[in-house]
Amino acid sequence: MIELETKVKQWGNSLAIILPRDKIKEMNVRAGKSLRIIIPGKSVDLRKEFGSLKHILKKSAQEIKNSLRKEDFEAEERKWIK
Numbered sequence: 001m002i003e004l005e006t007k008v009k010q011w012g013n014s015l016a017i018i019l020p021r022d023k024i025k026e027m028n029v030r031a032g033k034s035l036r037i038i039i040p041g042k043s044v045d046l047r048k049e050f051g052s053l054k055h056i057l058k059k060s061a062q063e064i065k066n067s068l069r070k071e072d073f074e075a076e077e078r079k080w081i082k
Contacts, residue, residue, distance in 0.1 A: 002027055 004023050008015050017037075019029060029035065059067070 002023060004020065006017050006019065008017055010016075019027075023029075027035075
């Protein structure tokens with residue numbers, strides 16, 4: 001799946017979206033090919049959503065990642081010891 005962001009533009013009495021050339025090549029799009037486009041009801045900025053959790057989390061993102069890596073390493077280590 002390829003995700004891209006583009007603007008809707010007026011095209012006569014209709015609206016149109018323009019696909020960037022690099023994405024057209026990447027998706028192998030040709031005239032007449034059907035595409036499935038999902039249009040969300042509301043745009044969500046995940047940076048804002050996750051940024052609002054800062055006051056809830058006690059650890060920094062780096063500390064959480066380090067903790068998860070340590071757990072993965074220890075689980076892998078236990079697998080080899082058995």
